[in-house]
Amino acid sequence: MTAITPQIVADHGLSPEEYERVLHALGREPNLVELGIFSVMWSEHCSYKSSRIHLKKLPTEGPQVICGPGENAGVVDIGDGQAAIFKMESHNHPSYIEPYQGAATGVGGILRDVFTMGARPVANMNALRFGRPNHPKMRHLIAGVVHGIGGYGNCVGVPTVGGEVNFHPAYDGNILVNAMTVGVADTDKIFYSAS
Structure with a gap:
């Protein structure tokens, strides 16, 4: 068994x-597979470990809010027995590693969360942040992400109606890929994940 060193812990994020906390939860040193599982489940992507504190500051209640955080997607009453159901999600690291598939599966996940309700x-909409346009990897990332977002939405008949793109050297090694889907449903025909 490989000894878990501080460097291995850091490499797992x-x-x-x-x-x-891992040692306390297990009552022993984890093996590499267990450490990997904790690493994934406690990642920003899965647990919002660094942004949760900021997300909790946002308003989540109001006369038109039918469903706030905790469900597959947010639900807002838009009148006449109709609701807007929406979801926004980031797919940053997957899109940096494999731009087309990372962006496409990000869109696919939020589409799923909206239609399952x-x-x-x-x-669909998006907000994208890339590094310097002349960075050696950036053209590949931009092309893949843009095609992935549009390709997934278009193949299921949901257009990308807007978005924004910004460039800054801070994103050379860590692009941001945020996608949003909006759907419409009758307020009396919304499906919730809790039974």
Whole structure:
């Protein structure tokens, strides 16, 4: 069995404090597979470990809010017995590693979350952040991400109706790929994940 070193812990994206929580939870040193599982489940992508504190500051209640955080997607009453059901998600690291598939599966996941609540998806949007346009990898990333977002939405008949793109050297090694889907449903025909 490979000894778990501080470098291996850091390579898995875990802080020393998080590794202490792993030791406490297991009551022993984890093996590499277990460490990998904790690494994934406690990643920003899965647990929002660094952004959760900021997300909790956003308003989640109001007269038109039918369903806030905790469900597959947000639901807002738009009148006449109709609701807008929406989901926004980031797919940053997967899109950096494999731009087309990373972006496409990001769109696919939010489409799934919207239509499983009973909505008909009607529009996709995105907000993208890339590094310097002259960075050696950036053309490949831009082309793949843009084609992945559009390709998945278009093949299921949901157009990308808007988006924004910004460039900054801070994103040379860590692009941001945020996608959003909006759907429409009857307020009395919404399906919730809780039974």
